Amino acid sequence: xxxxxxxxxxxxxxxxxxxxxxxxxxxxxxxxxxxxxxxxxxxxxxxxxxxxxxxxxxxxxxxxxxxxxxxxxxxxxxxxxxxxxxxxxxxxxxxxxxxxxxxxxxxxxxxxxxxxxxxxxxxxxxxxxxxxxxxxxxxxxxxxxxxxxxxxxxxxxxxxxxxxxxxxxxxxxxxxxxxxxxxxxxxxxxxxxxxxxxxxxxxxxxxxxxxxxxxxxxxxxxxxxxxxxxxxxxxxxxxxxxxxxxxxxxxxxxxxxxxxxxxxxxxxxxxxxxxxxxxxxxxxxxxxxxxxxxxxxxxxxxxxxxxxxxxxxxxxxxxxxxxxxxxxxxxxxxxxxxxxxxxxxxxxxxxxxxxxxxxxxxxxxxxxxxxxxx
Amino acid sequence: xxxxxxxxxxxxxxxxxxxxxxxxxxxxxxxxxxxxxxxxxxxxxxxxxxxxxxxxxxxxxxxxxxxxxxxxxxxxxxxxxxxxxxxxxxxxxxxxxxxxxxxxxxxxxxxxxxxxxxxxxxxxxxxxxxxxxxxxxxxxxxxxxxxxxxxxxxxxxxxxxxxxxxxxxxxxxxxxxxxxxxxxxxxxxxxxxxxxxxxxxxxxxxxxxxxxxxxxxxxxx
Numbered sequence: 001x002x003x004x005x006x007x008x009x010x011x012x013x014x015x016x017x018x019x020x021x022x023x024x025x026x027x028x029x030x031x032x033x034x035x036x037x038x039x040x041x042x043x044x045x046x047x048x049x050x051x052x053x054x055x056x057x058x059x060x061x062x063x064x065x066x067x068x069x070x071x072x073x074x075x076x077x078x079x080x081x082x083x084x085x086x087x088x089x090x091x092x093x094x095x096x097x098x099x100x101x102x103x104x105x106x107x108x109x110x111x112x113x114x115x116x117x118x119x120x121x122x123x124x125x126x127x128x129x130x131x132x133x134x135x136x137x138x139x140x141x142x143x144x145x146x147x148x149x150x151x152x153x154x155x156x157x158x159x160x161x162x163x164x165x166x167x168x169x170x171x172x173x174x175x176x177x178x179x180x181x182x183x184x185x186x187x188x189x190x191x192x193x194x195x196x197x198x199x200x201x202x203x204x205x206x207x208x209x210x211x212x213x214x215x216x217x218x219x220x221x222x223x224x225x226x227x228x229x230x231x232x233x234x235x236x237x238x239x240x241x242x243x244x245x246x247x248x249x250x251x252x253x254x255x256x257x258x259x260x261x262x263x264x265x266x267x268x269x270x271x272x273x274x275x276x277x278x279x280x281x282x283x284x285x286x287x288x289x290x291x292x293x294x295x296x297x298x299x300x301x302x303x304x305x306x307x308x309x310x311x312x313x314x315x316x317x318x319x320x321x322x323x324x325x326x327x328x329x330x331x332x333x334x335x336x337x338x339x340x341x342x343x344x345x346x347x348x349x350x351x352x353x354x355x356x357x358x359x360x361x362x363x364x365x366x367x368x369x370x371x372x373x374x
Numbered sequence: 375x376x377x378x379x380x381x382x383x384x385x386x387x388x389x390x391x392x393x394x395x396x397x398x399x400x401x402x403x404x405x406x407x408x409x410x411x412x413x414x415x416x417x418x419x420x421x422x423x424x425x426x427x428x429x430x431x432x433x434x435x436x437x438x439x440x441x442x443x444x445x446x447x448x449x450x451x452x453x454x455x456x457x458x459x460x461x462x463x464x465x466x467x468x469x470x471x472x473x474x475x476x477x478x479x480x481x482x483x484x485x486x487x488x489x490x491x492x493x494x495x496x497x498x499x500x501x502x503x504x505x506x507x508x509x510x511x512x513x514x515x516x517x518x519x520x521x522x523x524x525x526x527x528x529x530x531x532x533x534x535x536x537x538x539x540x541x542x543x544x545x546x547x548x549x550x551x552x553x554x555x556x557x558x559x560x561x562x563x564x565x566x567x568x569x570x571x572x573x574x575x576x577x578x579x580x581x582x583x584x585x586x587x588x589x590x591x592x593x594x595x
Contacts, residue, residue, distance in 0.1 A: 048496050074499040081500040087493035091515050101501035150501065 002059050002154075002186035004028060008044050010051035017041065017051070021205050021215040027180060029201025030190045032233060036207040038190040039084070042156045045188065046081050047074035058154050058186075080147030080155035080185075085163055086139045088131040094118070094142050095127040101150035113149060121145045121179060136164045137172055144176070148183055155180070157189045161196060173199055194235050198222065206230050228280035228372045237341050238283040239372070240334050244273045251366065254279065257339060258329045262304050262366040273371065280372040285322065285343040287368035290352060291361040303363035311358045312338055321349045325362060375571055381548055382556035383575065389464060389552055390532040393471035397479050397528050400472075402521060405483035406509070426538075427477040435541025438470060442542065466543035467550050471532035479528040486520020487513065523590040530583040534576070 003024050010017040017037040030038040043049040045056055047063065050071055056064040063072050063079075080101075088097050098117055102110035118124055121141050131139060140160060147155050160176060161169045177200060180187050191197050197204055204221045206213040213233065214226040225231040231239050242256035252273065254261040263281070265272070273279050291298055291306070298306055313324040324338035333339045342362065344352075375383075407413070408420065426434045442449045444459040453459050460466050490513050498508040514521070536554040543550040545559065553576055560569035 043496075046496075046500055048499065074496070075502050075504065077500070079500060081497060083493045083497060085491075085493065087491060087497045089494060089497070089512060100498070103502065146497075146501070 002026070003057075004059075004154075004186070004188070005055065005057040006041070006045065008041060008051045008054040008056070010040060010044065010049065010054075012040075015040075015210060017044075017210045019207070019210070019212045020054075021212050023203040023205065023215065025202035025217070026184075026186055027177075027201050028186075028188045028203045028205065029197045030188065030205050030207055031194065031197040031201070032192065032207030032213075034192055037210040038192075038207050039158055041207075042081070042158055042188065042190055045154070046079045046156055047072055047077050048081075061153065078150070078153045080150070080152035082140075082143045082147050082155065082157040082160050084158040084190075086131075086143035088139060088142055088146070090131050092130075093127065094123060094129050094131075094134070097131070097142055098123075098145045098149050100146060117145050117149045120182070121148075137168055140164065140172060140176075144179060148179075148185065152185065155185050155187045157187060159190055159192070162191070162193070169196075176200070206233055208233055224370075225282075226373060231280070231282055231372055236282050237285050238335075239280060240282065240339075241278060241280050244275055244277050244279055247272050247275055252371070254281070254369070257327055257331060257334060259305075259307055259327070261364070261369060263369045263371060264367040282370050282372065283340065283364055283368060284370075285341040288325075288340060288342045288362045288364050290342070290344065290348075291363060292352070293357075298361070298363060304366045305364040305369075307340075307362050307364070309339065309360065309362065311354065311360065314354070317343075318346070320345055321354075323354070325360070376568060378547060378551075379556055379560075379568055379572055382551050382553050382572070385464065385467075385551065386533055386553035389467045389471055389535075390529050392468045393475060393532040393535075394525060394529045396468065396472045397476050397532075398525060401476055401479040401524070401528070402483055405480045405521075405524075406487050406513070408480070409484045409487035423480050424477050426474050427481075431474060431535070431537025432541055434473060435470060435538035438466075438473065438538060438542045442466070442469065461542060462544045462546060462550060464543070464550055467535075467539050467552055470538040470542045471535040474535050474538050475528035475531040478531050479524040482524030482527060483517065483521045486517035486524070489520070490516045519590045523587045526583055526587045526590060530580060530587075533579060 003022070005022045007020040008017055015037070017040050019037065019041060030041060032038055040049060044051045044054070044064070051066070053066045054064065055062070055066070062070055063077050064070060089100065092100070095114055095118070099110055099114040102113055105113070118127060121144060123138070123141055123145060126134065126138060131142070134142065140163070161172055164172060173196065189200055191200070198218060201218055203215070203217055205215045206221070208229060214221060214230045216226070222234065225234055225236060228239060240256060242254040242261065244252060245255050245260065246253040250265050252263040252265060254263055289303070291303065307327055309325050309327040311323045312326050315322040320343050323342040323344065325340045325342050326333050326338045340362070404419070404423070408416070439461065440446050443461050444450070444453050449459055449461065460469065494512050494516070495508050498512050503511065534554055535552070536558070539550070539552060540555060545551050545555045551559065553572060557569050557572045557576070560566070560572065
């Protein structure tokens with residue numbers, strides 16, 4: 001377990017970074033769209049860029065503190081860095097690359113350590129190869145081995161898997177986690193891929209436009225995005241907007257597309273929205289239920305929020321299908337030509353004979369509507 | 375080949391070698407600075423280094439006389455202090471050749487330095503290397519071929535220097551008559567066989583240089 005405290009303010013010609021976060025856990029993931037300041041943050045942590053103001057503390061060790069005039073150079077930070085594209089020295093062999101950070105040590109010790117690291121990361125037999133003779137996955141491992149060999153106090157990984165193609169990427173994700181776990185070294189990873197962020201990070205920090213939008217342990221983040229902006233960055237589907245009609249202690253009524261929706265008071269929403277205020281909310285595509293026409297009539301106890309509409313399009317995702325559902329109510333649909341994305345398993349699609357019948361009633365349980373803090 | 379021609383060949387080799395060494399000492403650090411640093415008056419450094427490439431050699435030679443001639447800005451105090459002037463000596467031929475060849479080295483080496491991925495240097499920093507050690511262990515080895523190609527080009531330019539050399543060093547047989555000047559003199563005095571020999575020698579050297587520069591110009595790995 002390690003603790004990171006980071007406050008950074010940096011001004012570039014066309015970009016302002018202003019972030020503050022702290023995180024505990026072995027792996028911290030900085031997640032966000034390209035150009036949101038993630039790589040710049042890594043460079044500040046490594047000492048490759050000096051921010052105008054802020055503080056960087058790793059497990060109680062101050063690496064940077066503008067107020068106290070402390071700024072350790074990158075050579076003294078004991079921070080390993082796996083660069084995007086790996087930045088292996090092309091004129092050096094695998095062995096020399098991995099041993100590059102061990103120069104302070106006596107040659108026999110450094111050689112033994114290099115051999116040990118190569119062995120642990122599964123690079124035996126490649127010692128004499130040059131980087132251009134390696135596959136993408138091997139390069140990634142060499143970069144990791146080079147960063148870990150000097151036993152850094154922290155390792156930074158910038159898009160460690162983005163240079164690889166999809167199937168390899170998934171396999172190496174597991175391997176990367178296992179290596180970080182095995183070396184017991186805290187890591188800060190940067191990615192713009194949500195599934196990667198979720199898979200690799202114990203703690204996730206959402207970046208956008210040089211700011212932190214949310215910093216939370218993994219489980220909390222996806223269950224409870226802190227805002228509409230975070231929900232959109234996280235790629236949450238069916239992020240919608242309505243107006244509060246009524247707000248009581250345990251339930252809220254929303255007006256959306258001319259429909260009245262009952263919403264259970266969300267634990268993520270400590271503040272009760274005021275009557276008449278605009279709010280954002282989301283509905284997970286797997287939550288709405290299509291009501292069988294041959295079944296019993298809907299009961300209020302089981303089926304809140306019944307909406308009538310038409311399936312305008314659908315996408316076959318193999319195991320599941322996504323239906324694009326437009327309400328029959330007048331007015332412009334909420335998301336282009338549809339109001340809701342609904343995802344159903346393939347067999348349900350077959351049982352309900354959806355290709356013959358586009359008209360449906362859909363129910364959304366009141367606890368399936370998540371209000372987002374604005 | 376006549377003794378005079380042989381002397382010209384020897385002098386040219388000596389002048390071009392020394393000029394290239396001088397350019398290496400000045401030009402390689404300059405190329406690194408231009409590739410990696412931003413500083414005030416950078417544009418001026420750029421301009422001054424590049425001008426000899428654009429100006430007629432006689433114009434560059436004229437400026438060199440203004441600067442280094444016996445009555446020049448630097449030449450006057452030098453003559454007052456030592457009673458010696460650089461003009462019309464073989465040193466003058468070296469200076470003229472070095473100034474004319476410098477842009478070729480700086481431009482080529484600057485491009486070579488700039489093509490080295492900065493992340494490689496950053497990686498070296500995080501692995502404990504100082505900026506100086508990183509330069510020696512990472513940047514220069516990776517820019518090596520480009521630097522060598524620049525040196526070869528500079529040597530060739532120095533070997534063929536005519537106009538600026540004539541202006542600053544003159545054409546004094548045995549002292550400042552380099553190969554190109556000797557060819558000019560041979561043609562002027564009607565010694566066409568002698569001229570042909572020298573022309574063939576210079577052409578052969580130039581072909582070798584082009585060959586070497588092309589091979590070295592290939593990127594490392």
